[in-house]
Amino acid sequence: MSAEPETFIEPLRAFIVERHLDGRATLPDDAPLLDWGVLDSLALADLTGFIEERFALRVPIEAITPANFSNLRTIAAMLSGLDAASG
Amino acid sequence: MSAVASSPTRLRSLADVLARGLELSPTGPAIREGDREIGYRELDALVARLADDLARLGVRRGERVAIWLPKSIEAIAAMQASLRIGAVYVPIDPLSPVRRVRRVLADCRPAACVALAAAIESAFGDEPSRPALLTLSQPDGAWEARGAFGGDAGRAAQKRPAPTLARSSGGDDPAYILYTSGSTGAPKGVCISHRNALAFVEWARSEIGPEGADRLASHAPLHFDLSVFDLYAAFLSGACVCLIPEAISFVPAKLVEFVHRERVSIWYSVPSALILMERAGFLDPPPASLRAVLFAGEPFPAGPLRRLRRALPGSRLINLYGPTETNVCSFHEVGEVEDGDDRPPPIGRACSGDRIWIEGEEGGAAPVGARGELLVSGPTVMLGYWGAPPQRGAYRTGDMVERISADEYRYLGRRDAMVKVRGHRIELGEVEAAVAAHPDVLEAAAVVLGEGLESRLIAAAVARPGATPRLLEIKRWCAGRLPRYMIVHGLRLFAELPRNRNGKVDRRRIEELLRAEEDDDER
Numbered sequence: 001m002s003a004e005p006e007t008f009i010e011p012l013r014a015f016i017v018e019r020h021l022d023g024r025a026t027l028p029d030d031a032p033l034l035d036w037g038v039l040d041s042l043a044l045a046d047l048t049g050f051i052e053e054r055f056a057l058r059v060p061i062e063a064i065t066p067a068n069f070s071n072l073r074t075i076a077a078m079l080s081g082l083d084a085a086s087g
Numbered sequence: 088m089s090a091v092a093s094s095p096t097r098l099r100s101l102a103d104v105l106a107r108g109l110e111l112s113p114t115g116p117a118i119r120e121g122d123r124e125i126g127y128r129e130l131d132a133l134v135a136r137l138a139d140d141l142a143r144l145g146v147r148r149g150e151r152v153a154i155w156l157p158k159s160i161e162a163i164a165a166m167q168a169s170l171r172i173g174a175v176y177v178p179i180d181p182l183s184p185v186r187r188v189r190r191v192l193a194d195c196r197p198a199a200c201v202a203l204a205a206a207i208e209s210a211f212g213d214e215p216s217r218p219a220l221l222t223l224s225q226p227d228g229a230w231e232a233r234g235a236f237g238g239d240a241g242r243a244a245q246k247r248p249a250p251t252l253a254r255s256s257g258g259d260d261p262a263y264i265l266y267t268s269g270s271t272g273a274p275k276g277v278c279i280s281h282r283n284a285l286a287f288v289e290w291a292r293s294e295i296g297p298e299g300a301d302r303l304a305s306h307a308p309l310h311f312d313l314s315v316f317d318l319y320a321a322f323l324s325g326a327c328v329c330l331i332p333e334a335i336s337f338v339p340a341k342l343v344e345f346v347h348r349e350r351v352s353i354w355y356s357v358p359s360a361l362i363l364m365e366r367a368g369f370l371d372p373p374p375a376s377l378r379a380v381l382f383a384g385e386p387f388p389a390g391p392l393r394r395l396r397r398a399l400p401g402s403r404l405i406n407l408y409g410p411t412e413t414n415v416c417s418f419h420e421v422g423e424v425e426d427g428d429d430r431p432p433p434i435g436r437a438c439s440g441d442r443i444w445i446e447g448e449e450g451g452a453a454p455v456g457a458r459g460e461l462l463v464s465g466p467t468v469m470l471g472y473w474g475a476p477p478q479r480g481a482y483r484t485g486d487m488v489e490r491i492s493a494d495e496y497r498y499l500g501r502r503d504a505m506v507k508v509r510g511h512r513i514e515l516g517e518v519e520a521a522v523a524a525h526p527d528v529l530e531a532a533a534v535v536l537g538e539g540l541e542s543r544l545i546a547a548a549v550a551r552p553g554a555t556p557r558l559l560e561i562k563r564w565c566a567g568r569l570p571r572y573m574i575v576h577g578l579r580l581f582a583e584l585p586r587n588r589n590g591k592v593d594r595r596r597i598e599e600l601l602r603a604e605e606d607d608d609e610r
Contacts, residue, residue, distance in 0.1 A: 021558050024557070027559065031559070035566055037562045037574025037575075038559065041338075042540075066333075066334055
């Protein structure tokens with residue numbers, strides 16, 4: 001059984017807003033996180049660490065692409081896929 | 088060792104570097120990119136094809152070729168193709184917004200642009216003023232050449248037989264242009280000649296001595312001058328360069344995995360990346376393949392450097408120094424890092440055939456302990472900024488240094504408003520101009536809080552009455568105007584910005600206020 005993408009979105013949003021947006025922001029699902037500099041290269045490392053710990057998933061090098069980390073939905077979709085694969 | 092012993096003739100053109108690699112390792116790997124690998128022979132053939140395409144598009148000797156591609160085999164091949172026809176390549180930061188890319192293109196006026204088909208449409212559409220295009224479509228990897236005017240004229244140009252390839256340029260002709268942050272808000276193009284680049288590359292070859300079996304990691308992006316070592320030191324030795332995808336360049340666990348998986352033997356990056364990797368288990372145990380670790384771009388704090396030194400007793404650790412304008416002009420080989428010595432390593436002594444000295448003390452007259460601005464002259468000093476008068480005489484680095492021995496120096500800090508954030512050079516004025524242009528902002532200053540890895544770029548802004556700009560909105564705004572590494576990490580609103588006696592915004596006072604605020608938060 002793999003988790004639905006929706007189950008990942010809220011924890012990801014809460015983490016990103018708390019850590020990288022001063023704890024106060026309305027962050028839409030489709031806000032371009034890399035393009036707007038919400039996630040810079042260091043924040044990406046921070047987020048990958050959070051994901052691996054919080055969801056007990058391993059994110060392979062190949063999965064760390066601009067397309068996968070484009071916005072909350074794409075990250076959640078990738079995690080759902082990884083979850084299914086590790087399933 | 089035979090290649091070293093035969094003491095090859097001096098190179099005249101940067102294009103000759105790949106040719107040397109082909110001679111040394113015709114069947115060896117030249118570039119690895121993820122699970123793709125290209126050998127020297129195949130790379131040479133790809134370069135020949137792209138050189139032919141560029142020549143057919145009408146690119147002539149001395150003209151610019153913008154290379155707007157992700158870090159890839161294709162991007163490097165396009166750079167080499169440009170050199171092969173005597174043109175000047177301009178690597179474009181793939182993470183820069185279209186508005187800034189267009190600014191760079193307007194400044195260097197390329198005869199052709201090599202780009203992803205999808206990206207180029209977003210930037211130019213069918214605009215008549217665009218350069219000729221050599222586009223790569225993904226994922227099928229097909230190349231298409233289109234003339235500057237598109238339509239029939241462009242197609243006619245393609246049908247023309249390829250002109251005889253221009254004799255490649257060399258010596259004092261420009262080879263490439265690297266764009267960096269400019270203090271007035273506009274990016275500046277640092278123009279590097281063949282002679283400039285070769286002076287460094289040949290020094291690096293003799294000092295570091297890569298061999299055909301070596302694997303060099305390419306951590307820096309191609310528009311960043313650290314990448315000059317990765318590519319050309321590898322090619323000059325017939326070694327293999329392993330490209331690190333930009334997305335993982337600061338994801339430490341993945342970098343550590345990369346070093347092991349690719350069996351990297353020579354690593355070069357900003358210290359920030361190495362410090363992060365240490366925290367992610369890089370040294371427990373250290374990779375057996377690693378024989379040299381080079382770093383540049385910012386001071387390496389003593390603690391992490393000491394751990395690296397002790398974990399890799401048999402590897403060379405070398406601090407390289409030099410702004411983009413001079414490439415690497417000094418180096419320091421790290422020996423034992425004593426307990427209790429908490430200073431970053433010195434920038435060391437001159438290299439690449441250059442001379443370095445403290446302003447006003449030409450001729451080595453400065454006593455040990457003297458401090459002042461570091462000046463550089465010699466074969467690596469740039470031709471000048473693109474479009475500006477040529478560089479004459481010594482280059483003033485803007486870096487304050489201390490003389491610590493007869494021929495060695497230590498970096499102290501900057502004398503102006505240029506800052507480094509994880510090795511990226513940023514003019515605060517450029518960030519301030521972008522933030523202040525936001526409709527909800529009346530005035531803005533930019534400062535850096537924290538040091539080294541913890542550095543954060545903060546905008547201090549005065550809001551328009553009735554408006555409350557938020558960080559997410561300011562980031563979105565900056566993202567349309569600045570490269571990614573210049574997007575602010577934080578935003579603090581002020582009723583008014585502190586000023587000094589001359590009425591100028593007092594960045595130092597802002598830093599103090601923000602630091603005090605953070606200390607309060609931690610209490």
